[in-house]
Amino acid sequence: MTILTLNESAAETANSVNEFAGFASPRRWNVTESQIDQANDFLVRMSENRVTRQQVAEAFSSSDFTMAAFAAIDTRLMAAYAELPSVWRQYTDVIPVSDFRPARLLDKWSKILGLMLVPELTEYQKAGGNGFDQWWINVVKYGLVDGISFEAQINNEAIGEIQDMPGKLARAAGETESINALSNLLKVDADTNLASDLNTDFFKSGNENAPLALPMTAENIDTLIDSLMAKKSKRGRLQAAPPLQIVHPRSLTMQANRIKNLRQIEVTNGTTKNTYDNYLKVVDFVEEPMLDVINTHTKAATTWFVLPKTGQIRPASFAAFLRGYEKPDLRVRNNQGTRVGGGAISPMEGSYEIDSIDYRARHIVGHQVGDPTFTAVSYGS
DSSP: OEEEESOTTOOTTOOTTOOBTTEEOGGGSOOOHHHHHHHHHHHHHHHTTOSOHHHHHHHHTSHHHHHHHHHHHHHHHHHHHHHSOOGGGGTSEEEEESSSSOEEEEEEEEOOOSOOOOOTTOOOOOOOOEEEEEEEEOOEEEEEEEEEOHHHHHTTOHHHHHHHHHHHHHHHHHHHHHHHHHTTTEEEETTTTEEEEEOTTTSSGGGTOOOBOOOSOHHHHHHHHHHHHTOBOTTSSBOOOOOEEEEEOGGGHHHHHHHHTOSEEEEEETTEEEEEEOGGGGSEEEEOHHHHHHBOSTTGGGOEEEEEOSSOSSOSEEEEEETTOOSOEEEEEOOOOOOTTOOOOOGGGOOTTTOOEEEEEEEEEEEEEOOOTTOEEEOOO
16 A cells, blocks of 8 residues: 555655643643652652641642642553553554645556466557555544642642543543544544434445344355455456454443354355354454444344455555644643743633633544455344
């Protein structure tokens, strides 16, 4: 797969800590690792109620400590984000793009199948030419602002919220990535992040992968994978099928385990029945819990997919990240104003307008379907 962008002068050196009006990134503050460690230790003692409200107020009255504390929170966010499972990466290929404009995914292929026989004193045959498929992908921006009131801070209620903030925003970023990838498989509403049905623009008769009504059983998996393995490519010849896998919601995990733990499988071919050792043990079953969360279709609990593993020649599902912005970005609102007598004010004092302590998370991702040849889906009934 060759990735071509529309703008060769795109900003490939984008820096994820560029400032935006009203918010400040902890990654730009000049604090040492020692200061961050000390601030993190203080935050831990805050969560364990081992510091007084006066000590908290005194600590956050120092601009050095405040910067170190928010840098520590940002570090926790990155650590929590890195530890989150990314199941979607098992069935979605990742590509980088340079900016927000659509980038072309170009797959060139040749119609030549070997060389042609040239009898004595005859002309060479002309090659059959080349063909290509293309898809377009672009990234978009996701984010939210989450705040803590000044009153909650005074009541010491904000201590727990500050501690929970990195994990909460990291989970939100991880969920965004999963929803982004699943938007290739499901019809996801951008306003709710919930899916009403399968992505019928991809799973359709024209792509020879229209939704089926087969329960997830050993016999149906065997039949479906066999049919995909026998598919022909646009080259008019057998295309080597990629390794395939079953992607299913958590609601089908027990059924997947039953299939994997079968001792033998009985296969009927016409009037002949043959019994084999369980050859489906080598098939990967990928549990995607986010399917249970966002798919609201009446048959969501029994819907399962057959998809290629990632890293193949013709991927079925793409996810894109903006170069330099691959990880979520955390900011704290920096509009506290200035005291009448002068001097900086900590963000923990609240905003100028409504005394809120606001955090902003941002993540930039995109998605696009690819080659449908070796894909299938079933509602389960």
